[in-house]
Amino acid sequence: MNIPFLGGRRKKRAAALLTAGGDVPDPEGIADLLSECELLRSQASRAGVRLDDSVASLEALDQLLPRWRDDEETLPWLGNDAGLYLGTVIVRTVPGAVWEIWSTDGPVVRLASGREFDVVTVGHEWAAHGVPELSQLYAEIAEA
16 A cells, blocks of 8 residues: 555554455544644644644644744645644544545545545645644635
């Protein structure tokens, strides 16, 4: 299973999440894997923000001073984590929302309506520019 958006240490774990048939991923296992967001959780914790997979935690992230923007190495990883965290909050709080993994584009969140959101791209935009705010995008998605 090729999952390019995950680092090397998580690829083995992701491959293990396939069922015995090798075709159908374990949705809970995938959700747990995508919710790790270690770098984002570490940065937030250092700033006194607890990431508890709630909408309030998205609002708290939006208020952080973006010290990471000066670090070209950290920025893409943090953006990736921010997008995965946004997706985690959506999947855990919006009824019918699920992760959909595309082999070429990575993970997206699919709503019960069928609409899909590329949360990783949004996370990269947020990390680099501060917009869109994660909490604002969540509100728009939750209304859909």
